[in-house]
Amino acid sequence: xxxxxxxxxxxxxxxxxxxxxxxxxxxxxxxxxxxxxxxxxxxxxxxxxxxxxxxxxxxxxxxxxxxxxxxxxxxxxxxxxxxxxxxxxxxxxxxxxxxxxxxxxxxxxxxxxxxxxxxxxxxxxxxxxxxxxxxxxxxxxxxxx
Ligand code: HEM
Numbered sequence: 001x002x003x004x005x006x007x008x009x010x011x012x013x014x015x016x017x018x019x020x021x022x023x024x025x026x027x028x029x030x031x032x033x034x035x036x037x038x039x040x041x042x043x044x045x046x047x048x049x050x051x052x053x054x055x056x057x058x059x060x061x062x063x064x065x066x067x068x069x070x071x072x073x074x075x076x077x078x079x080x081x082x083x084x085x086x087x088x089x090x091x092x093x094x095x096x097x098x099x100x101x102x103x104x105x106x107x108x109x110x111x112x113x114x115x116x117x118x119x120x121x122x123x124x125x126x127x128x129x130x131x132x133x134x135x136x137x138x139x140x141x142x143x144x145x
Contacts, residue, residue, distance in 0.1 A: 023097030024094050030068045038063060038067035038068070042071055042088065044096045
């Protein structure tokens, strides 16, 4: 709910052409999937419809079914009126941020890359050191006898 406060000033006229944030991941939206908190994604924008669920002319069930998910298709399939499109603004809280998602995926990849670097180089290096030491001991043994 803390994001609601943050998003407050962004409502109204700014919601039509949001300036940028706040941004939410689809994972964050997916957690808001109950009647206590119901968020929807419509055209890459995030809407908090918690207080609208009971007022929805199409019934609360359809909204709760879509809560936490991307409702773009269902919203458009119904052929909502321009009034309904206008109403969206009231519930706008932010946008889905694909860059942030991409960034996280990338960093996971690079982390995986660095761990494979260690397994690729450190283990063989350690093995070579042990073999070298064993060879040296073997040679010294040969010399002493
Ligand atoms: C914040 C999102 C939504 C808003 C503001 C909204 C608003 C409205 C409004 C104002 C109506 C009255 C008819 C009209 O003016 O078009 C309506 C009807 C309806 N809505 Fe929504 N709606 C939303 C999301 C959804 C979603 C996600 C679904 C789909 C599952 C849905 C399904 C329906 C249905 C089935 C009707 C009844 C249509 C009819 O009686 O012909 N709505 N909605």
